[in-house]
Amino acid sequence: MQVTVSPSTVSGILNAPVSKSAMQRACAAALLHNGATNLYNFGNSNDDKAALNIIQQLGVTVKEMHDHLSITSNGFPPTQKINATTIHCGESGLSFRMFAPIVATSVMPITLTGEGSLVKRSMSFFDEVMPLLHVGIQSNNGFLPLQLKGPLVADDIIIDGSMSSQYLTGLLFAFAHTVTSTKTITVNNLKSKPYIDLTLQVMQHFGYQIKHSNYQQFIIEPHKNKASSTINYLVEGDWSNAAFLLVAGAIAGDVTIKGLQPTSTQADKAIVTVLRSANATINVDNDVIAVHKSDLHAFEFDATDAPDLFPPLAVLAVNCKGTSVIKGVHRLTSKESDRAVAIKDIFTKMGASIWVDNDAMYIEGATLQGATVHSHHDHRIAMAATVAALKASSTVIINDAAAVNKSYPTFYSDIAKLGVPIIETYI
Numbered sequence: 001m002q003v004t005v006s007p008s009t010v011s012g013i014l015n016a017p018v019s020k021s022a023m024q025r026a027c028a029a030a031l032l033h034n035g036a037t038n039l040y041n042f043g044n045s046n047d048d049k050a051a052l053n054i055i056q057q058l059g060v061t062v063k064e065m066h067d068h069l070s071i072t073s074n075g076f077p078p079t080q081k082i083n084a085t086t087i088h089c090g091e092s093g094l095s096f097r098m099f100a101p102i103v104a105t106s107v108m109p110i111t112l113t114g115e116g117s118l119v120k121r122s123m124s125f126f127d128e129v130m131p132l133l134h135v136g137i138q139s140n141n142g143f144l145p146l147q148l149k150g151p152l153v154a155d156d157i158i159i160d161g162s163m164s165s166q167y168l169t170g171l172l173f174a175f176a177h178t179v180t181s182t183k184t185i186t187v188n189n190l191k192s193k194p195y196i197d198l199t200l201q202v203m204q205h206f207g208y209q210i211k212h213s214n215y216q217q218f219i220i221e222p223h224k225n226k227a228s229s230t231i232n233y234l235v236e237g238d239w240s241n242a243a244f245l246l247v248a249g250a251i252a253g254d255v256t257i258k259g260l261q262p263t264s265t266q267a268d269k270a271i272v273t274v275l276r277s278a279n280a281t282i283n284v285d286n287d288v289i290a291v292h293k294s295d296l297h298a299f300e301f302d303a304t305d306a307p308d309l310f311p312p313l314a315v316l317a318v319n320c321k322g323t324s325v326i327k328g329v330h331r332l333t334s335k336e337s338d339r340a341v342a343i344k345d346i347f348t349k350m351g352a353s354i355w356v357d358n359d360a361m362y363i364e365g366a367t368l369q370g371a372t373v374h375s376h377h378d379h380r381i382a383m384a385a386t387v388a389a390l391k392a393s394s395t396v397i398i399n400d401a402a403a404v405n406k407s408y409p410t411f412y413s414d415i416a417k418l419g420v421p422i423i424e425t426y427i
């Protein structure tokens with residue numbers, strides 16, 4: 001799909017998109033929970049669908065009710081044979097890395113596979129770690145598909161947390177669900193730390209208690225509360241994608257988003273701090289966040305632990321007077337695209353001046369021009385190009401714009417609700 005966005009002001013109130021990070025974790029927890037889980041405010045993105053699909057392939061029943069998903073699991077690993085021996089994870093890095101250790105707790109040999117950008121993302125962490133947990137593994141030179149032969153036996157291990165927090169998320173679920181005595185995961189150089197807070201928060205909701213000391217040692221005790229019961233879980237609003245909408249308000253009008261928890265553990269709620277540091281007018285009233293256009297000035301932010309904020313912050317930076325600095329560039333190489341390259345590409349085509357020096361990206365404030373850009377098959381790059389187009393001097397055409405479906409299928413219709421002329425063309 002191609003999208004043409006005309007420069008425009010924005011005005012309106014939107015409900016926050018749904019957090020796919022919270023939703024996918026809740027799906028994993030619902031799989032492990034022996035009983036029923038009701039998921040409220042459930043998401044419908046491709047990554048959400050990937051997680052739902054995985055748990056159904058693993059034997060769980062999912063029924064869509066009037067206002068929630070009713071998920072029934074007999075616990076995992078199931079006592080009877082699993083129907084599928086190949087589990088498809090769509091294009092979701094989190095689902096792949098989180099469910100790999102979980103499925104490895106089964107005695108069944110299982111192959112995990114995926115599609116699109118996921119086939120280009122390294123999974124070599126598992127080649128090193130699975131054997132330490134008695135899991136046989138065959139990968140495609142560190143890439144998918146992965147063939148796993150468990151059962152995983154939790155043990156005290158030391159892992160590298162610098163590539164992605166998603167591996168630790170998966171190990172925490174698998175350990176917490178299976179340990180029969182206390183085990184410790186020692187993590188060196190953990191990045192994206194708040195995502196682990198989110199993991200622990202979801203796990204706590206489902207009865208797992210995990211302690212850690214400064215994100216370095218995670219102590220996992222046997223799970224005491226395995227009784228079958230119904231758990232209700234409300235999926236929270238998504239700060240990561242809401243960041244694009246809030247930036248749209250800060251540069252081009254008035255935007256109010258309902259349903260974002262300021263107390264969330266999500267890394268990307270830091271958007272509020274950055275907007276303030278750039279002199280945006282922002283009002284936080286419980287879960288309602290309002291942003292108004294104002295004179296913006298350059299800011300500095302370290303996005304090492306909030307890498308998904310890079311694309312919306314690049315849009316903000318280009319609309320600020322002066323040169324902004326965003327640190328944490330090394331965290332961008334293994335996402336849906338190499339995001340440093342993709343950001344540089346689309347903004348340079350629109351006439352901005354961007355350069356990278358070591359781990360920092362420098363972005364000069366500029367008046368953008370219209371251009372034809374490509375999403376690099378990356379949802380966050382397509383959204384960044386759309387919001388940047390609001391302040392361009394003429395229309396911006398975005399190719400492979402349907403990439404947004406990975407996390408925010410209603411993104412273009414929400415942007416249109418803010419009064420932005422958007423034309424979708426199917427070519």
Ligand SMILES: O=C(O)C1=C[C@@H](OP(=O)(O)O)[C@@H](O)[C@H](O)C1
Pocket residue numbers: 020021022094163164165166169191192195307308331
């Ligand atoms: O756990 C999660 O939900 C995520 C963790 C982050 O990945 P890394 O831990 O690889 O930085 C983030 O970029 C990704 O979009 C979602």
Ligand SMILES: C=C(OP(=O)(O)O)C(=O)O
Pocket residue numbers: 091092093094095308335336380407
């Ligand atoms: C990198 C992302 O997701 P994942 O790693 O789960 O594919 C993202 O949503 O930006």
